[in-house]
Amino acid sequence: MPNAAVPVDPAILPHSAGAAILRGASGKCPRCGGTHLFAGGLKPVERCRMCGQNWTLHAADDFPPYIAILLTGHLMAPVIIGLGKMEALPAWAMMLIALVMAGALIAAILRPAKGGVIALQWWLGMQGFAGHSGKVEAGVA
Secondary structure: OOEOOOOOOOOOOOOOHHHHHHHHHOOEOOOOOOOEOEEEOOEEOOEOOOOOOEOOOOOOOOHHHHHHHHHHHHHHHHHHHHHHOOOOOOHHHHHHHHHHHHHHHHHHHHHHHHHHHHHHHHHHOOOOOOOOOOOOEOOOO
16 A cells, blocks of 8 residues: 655755756665665665655666666777777787776766666656655555
């Protein structure tokens, strides 16, 4: 049985999808922005400590890795082209540099991408979330 959402001052609710996504991408609760969205690594907290939002409803699944890989590929393309033009650089060194840079970029982009996707799902009312309107939300105490 759904419970009424913990009252949140409307002034702290995000006023646009972009604001909610920025909160999520920065690792903050997209609803109130007051505490952490992630418990550690890529695992979101079960509930926000400030507003009580249930974050177990999300279904980010494969979209955050897709975003991370897409952005990494676009950012790495000019780097790889530049490395390829360096004739003095051995092929093994070029591959090593490219792999380390790509791995670091994916690792850096993945968590903000997941936070942004979770925030977008909440904003749009997907996966059982009531969305930004303040309606009663499933599983919110």
